[in-house]
Every structure is written in C-alpha cells, then in structure tokens.
Amino acid sequence: xxxxxxxxxxxxxxxxxxxxxxxxxxxxxxxxxxxxxxxxxxxxxxxxxxxxxxxxxxxxxxxxxxxxxxxxxxxxxxxxxxxxxxxxxxxxxxxxxxxxxxxxxxxxxxxxxxxxxxxxxxxxxxxxxxxxxxxxxxxxxxxxxxxxxxxxxxxxxxxxxxxxxxxxxxxxxxxxxxxxxxxxxxxxxxxxxxxxxxxxxxxxxxxxxxxxxxxxxxxxxxxxxxxxxxxxxxxxxxxxxxxxxxxxxxxxxxxxxxxxxxxxxxxxxxxxxxxxxxxxxxxxxxxxxxxxxxxxxxxxxxxxxxxxxxxxxxxxxxxxxxxxxxxxxxxxxxxxxxxxxxxxxxxxxxxxxxxxx
Ligand code: ZN
Ligand code: ZN
Ligand code: ZN
Numbered sequence: 559x560x561x562x563x564x565x566x567x568x569x570x571x572x573x574x575x576x577x578x579x580x581x582x583x584x585x586x587x588x589x590x591x592x593x594x595x596x597x598x599x600x601x602x603x604x605x606x607x608x609x610x611x612x613x614x615x616x617x618x619x620x621x622x623x624x625x626x627x628x629x630x631x632x633x634x635x636x637x638x639x640x641x642x643x644x645x646x647x648x649x650x651x652x653x654x655x656x657x658x659x660x661x662x663x664x665x666x667x668x669x670x671x672x673x674x675x676x677x678x679x680x681x682x683x684x685x686x687x688x689x690x691x692x693x694x695x696x697x698x699x700x701x702x703x704x705x706x707x708x709x710x711x712x713x714x715x716x717x718x719x720x721x722x723x724x725x726x727x728x729x730x731x732x733x734x735x736x737x738x739x740x741x742x743x744x745x746x747x748x749x750x751x752x753x754x755x756x757x758x759x760x761x762x763x764x765x766x767x768x769x770x771x772x773x774x775x776x777x778x779x780x781x782x783x784x785x786x787x788x789x790x791x792x793x794x795x796x797x798x799x800x801x802x803x804x805x806x807x808x809x810x811x812x813x814x815x816x817x818x819x820x821x822x823x824x825x826x827x828x829x830x831x832x833x834x835x836x837x838x839x840x841x842x843x844x845x846x847x848x849x850x851x852x853x854x855x856x857x858x859x860x861x862x863x864x865x866x867x868x869x870x871x872x873x874x875x876x877x878x879x880x881x882x883x884x885x886x887x888x889x890x891x892x893x894x895x896x897x898x899x900x901x902x903x904x905x906x907x908x909x910x911x912x913x914x915x
Pocket of ligand 2: 773774784785891
C-alpha cells in the first residue's frame with residue numbers, strides 16, 4: 559500500500575517540477591511509510607528523490623519500532639544526520655519539504671544545500687491525501703461510529719454540579735472505552751463559555767439552564783473522529799430553541815448539498831445562507847468545515863472562496879455554529895464522506911438538543 563503511495567508521490571512531484579521530497583514528523587510520514595515518528599529533537603526524515611530509492615533516516619534507537627517497506631537508514635548518536643540527509647538530496651533543483659518539519663531541521667538542511675530551492679510540500683501531499691481509499695474511509699467510519707456511542711452515553715450522565723473539566727475527563731474515558739486508540743481533544747464549553755468555539759474546559763461548575771457544547775475526537779487506526787453535540791441542563795436559555803432549529807436546518811442543508819462536482823464554497827453557502835437569513839450571520843464567524851484523515855484538520859476546507867470541486871473519496875466536517883458572546887453558543891458537527899453519487903454521514907447519532915440533568 560505505502561509503496562503505491564510513493565509511486566503516486568513521484569508522479570505528483572514530476573507534474574510540479576519537484577526534484578526531491580523530504581518529510582519529517584507529521585502525517586505525511588505515516589501516509590507514505592506507515593510509520594508515525596515521535597516528535598523529537600532527533601530528526602526522522604523520509605527522502606524521496608525523483609528517481610532512485612526512497613530512504614527513511616531514523617535515529618538508531620528508534621529503528622526497532624520502524625516497520626515499513628521503505629529502506630531504513632539508522633543514524634547513530636555521534637553522526638551528523640543533516641549531512642547524511644543532505645547527501646541524499648540534490649545539491650541544486652527544487653526540494654519540497656513537509657509542512658510540519660521543524661524549522662530547526664529545515665534550516666540545518668538549507669545550510670548544507672545553498673544551491674537548492676525549497677518549497678512547501680503541502681499542496682503536493684494534499685493532492686494525494688485528500689482522496690481517501692476504502693480502507694481510510696472504513697477507519698474514519700469506525701471512528702465516527704465510536705464517537706456516536708460517546709455522544710449517546712453522555713446523555714445518561716449528570717452535568718449539573720460538575721465542572722467542565724469533570725465532563726471533559728468523562729468524555730476522554732468514554733472515547734477510549736468506545737474503541738479509540740487515542741484521544742485528540744474533548745471540548746466542553748458551558749453557558750457563556752459556549753460562545754468561544756475552541757474553549758478549553760475550565761473549573762466552571764455547570765448549572766441549571768446552561769447549554770453545553772461538547773466537541774470531541776480521537777483516532778482509530780490513525781484516522782480521526784470529530785463530532786459536536788449539544789446538551790442543555792433543564793430549560794434552555796431564552797431564544798435558544800429557535801436558534802437551534804435554524805442551526806439544525808443549516809447543518810442538514812449543507813450535508814444534503816454534498817456530492818461530487820459541487821464546490822467547497824457552495825457547501826459553506828448552503829449552511830451560511832440559512833443562518834444569515836435568520837439574522838445570525840455575524841454569529842457564525844468560522845468556516846463550515848475542514849477535511850479530516852490522518853490530521854484532524856486538512857484539505858479540503860469548506861469555506862467561502864474555495865472553488866475546489868468536491869470529489870468522491872473526500873472526507874470532511876460540516877459544523878456550522880451560532881455564538882452569542884456573554885450568552886451561549888451552539889454547534890452541530892458531523893463528518894461526511896463523498897460517495898460516487900452523494901454523501902455518507904460518518905456520524906449517525908441524533909443531532910437533536912439533548913436534555914440532561
Ligand atoms: Zn474546531
Ligand atoms: Zn469538532
Ligand atoms: Zn471539526
């Protein structure tokens with residue numbers, strides 16, 4: 559599998575006039591080699607020259623953890639890894655660099671290759687990673703369904719009298735119990751804190767009448783889940799239910815608009831128009847969604863101005879929100895996968911407002 563991906567990377571390199579590709583920590587490395595490196599000060603780097611063998615440079619002590627079809631080149635504690643990596647790269651020509659390589663690594667490589675031109679590998683890698691194969695979709699589906707069980711289990715839990723951090727810890731435990739290999743985030747934003755989309759759980763004690771944004775995700779076989787569901791303790795605040803109906807309609811309209819050939823911008827517009835027409839346009843200040851895969855946020859971005867055509871095999875979130883500072887916030891988020899003739903929701907749990915104690 560990863561061998562084919564390196565072949566595909568080479569043809570994308572040729573199309574773009576790139577002579578060599580070098581990727582380090584981040585998700586390009588597991589995509590191309592099956593190996594996810596620890597983000598350490600000791601460099602791990604895959605070098606893919608335009609022709610000749612791809613080489614994976616790894617710190618010698620990490621080598622026992624590496625299982626890949628790519629040729630592994632261990633470097634020892636007394637070697638200079640940057641000399642060795644630079645030797646495998648062209649002295650002149652264009653080198654595409656993975657977008658998550660540490661700046662200190664790139665500067666060390668640039669110092670050794672003053673005649674080369676360095677470009678961002680993200681556009682090149684995105685052309686490969688943006689279309690998921692059946693195994694990748696299956697992992698995303700498993701992660702989505704596991705997250706759905708967490709959303710449902712939360713409904714049986716008492717929120718009032720507990721802190722946001724208490725609930726966030728419960729979400730973390732449930733994500734692991736549901737089959738996730740790791741937890742990426744567990745946002746719990748109660749009452750006025752809900753108006754901050756990426757609020758970090760605090761010691762605020764949840765009380766009667768609070769609406770709570772719960773946005774969480776983890777990884778299964780490397781691929782992410784990311785879903786948001788809304789909970790309310792007892793009676794919702796003034797105006798909340800009416801706004802929630804608007805949000806549900808907006809989220810559903812955006813999902814229903816997804817099929818091959820439409821633009822990313824048109825999916826954003828499907829949600830945004832409904833929210834704007836209801837008078838909440840200024841309260842929806844973020845894009846409608848982001849791609850998801852080995853990274854929690856990746857292409858395609860579902861945002862106004864992005865005229866990219868949606869294709870079969872893409873996977874992304876649909877997550878409109880309405881945020882009223884000082885009062886409350888709300889968001890509904892599902893991951894969807896684009897099929898040959900439409901869309902598959904990878905989250906199937908109820909999107910209704912969930913009343914809790
Ligand atoms: Zn987010
Ligand atoms: Zn989310
Ligand atoms: Zn998201």
